[in-house]
Amino acid sequence: MERELTRRVALKVGAGTVLAGLAGVSLTPGAYAAPAPQGTAPSAPAQASTGLTTAPAAVAANELMEPPPMATRTFGTLRATDWTTPPIRFEYKGKQFRRYPDASKKNHPAEAWVHVYLATWKKSKTEVLVHGGLSKAAAKAKAHAHTLALGRVPNFLRREVKEMRIYSGAHSATSLNRVISIYEGANYPTHRWANVYLHEAAHCLNEKLRANKRLLKKWNRAVAADRVGPKAQRGGFISEYARDHRKGEDFGESVISWLALRFHPDRLAEQAPGAAPFIRAQIPNRMAFFRARGWDTAPWR
Numbered sequence: 001m002e003r004e005l006t007r008r009v010a011l012k013v014g015a016g017t018v019l020a021g022l023a024g025v026s027l028t029p030g031a032y033a034a035p036a037p038q039g040t041a042p043s044a045p046a047q048a049s050t051g052l053t054t055a056p057a058a059v060a061a062n063e064l065m066e067p068p069p070m071a072t073r074t075f076g077t078l079r080a081t082d083w084t085t086p087p088i089r090f091e092y093k094g095k096q097f098r099r100y101p102d103a104s105k106k107n108h109p110a111e112a113w114v115h116v117y118l119a120t121w122k123k124s125k126t127e128v129l130v131h132g133g134l135s136k137a138a139a140k141a142k143a144h145a146h147t148l149a150l151g152r153v154p155n156f157l158r159r160e161v162k163e164m165r166i167y168s169g170a171h172s173a174t175s176l177n178r179v180i181s182i183y184e185g186a187n188y189p190t191h192r193w194a195n196v197y198l199h200e201a202a203h204c205l206n207e208k209l210r211a212n213k214r215l216l217k218k219w220n221r222a223v224a225a226d227r228v229g230p231k232a233q234r235g236g237f238i239s240e241y242a243r244d245h246r247k248g249e250d251f252g253e254s255v256i257s258w259l260a261l262r263f264h265p266d267r268l269a270e271q272a273p274g275a276a277p278f279i280r281a282q283i284p285n286r287m288a289f290f291r292a293r294g295w296d297t298a299p300w301r
């Protein structure tokens with residue numbers, strides 16, 4: 001995992017941080033890299049990364065753990081079998097010529113014919129785009145499976161996702177302008193898509209937060225307080241990924257850790273006994289910021 005992260009190159013493009021694999025894969029400017037899939041960089045050696053299934057080295061219960069490379073992988077405790085909120089309505093909107101750039105292919109066109117579905121929940125709607133070359137039955141099954149995966153993401157994050165584009169190739173998932181692109185050919189090592197959606201949906205909310213000056217100021221104050229916290233290690237970030245990509249990744253990595261601590265302490269303890277005290281030591285002020293928002297976390301309970 002660590003090697004995978006160091007293999008990446010961070011480029012500054014406008015206000016956003018772009019992460020691109022060294023294998024020549026380039027992401028849309030401003031896009032954020034997701035928990036990276038395995039095997040998308042042909043030049044990289046094979047790695048035995050198994051993500052959440054690999055517990056970190058044993059740490060005594062009263063001992064703080066070291067910041068993990070990526071909190072989404074270590075603390076993203078959403079599992080494929082968890083409760084989902086199915087949409088109230090799931091409608092076919094026909095075949096449309098839409099923006100659908102496939103980053104897993106070279107020289108991909110920006111637009112293509114796609115099957116469009118509309119998933120409607122109580123307080124939000126998400127469009128799901130799948131390749132137009134699929135039969136209607138196959139497209140529907142695929143779109144519906146991804147809709148149920150998104151239904152496992154807490155309401156306050158899911159409602160920020162305007163559109164999901166499903167691709168068959170292998171590439172990092174990305175999120176930009178409330179649009180998530182996910183690649184089925186990628187072996188995301190985090191319980192299939194659940195935690196990838198969680199991570200990407202957090203990007204959608206982060207974009208909103210960054211557009212709100214008043215909230216951003218509060219958030220920055222919380223981050224600053226955590227950085228000088230009495231127990232904070234290595235600069236008070238929840239992971240190396242959050243520390244290295246502060247604007248783009250710190251918010252989501254922290255949200256996911258807070259959710260894990262609040263709803264799945266048992267799973268955290270399975271990961272590492274020191275995980276819970278570590279999260280409390282690293283981001284207490286960020287967690288107070290999250291609590292103060294009064295977010296609707298259903299179906300997490």
Ligand SMILES: [Zn+2]
Pocket residue numbers: 032033034035199203248249252
């Ligand atoms: Zn990300």
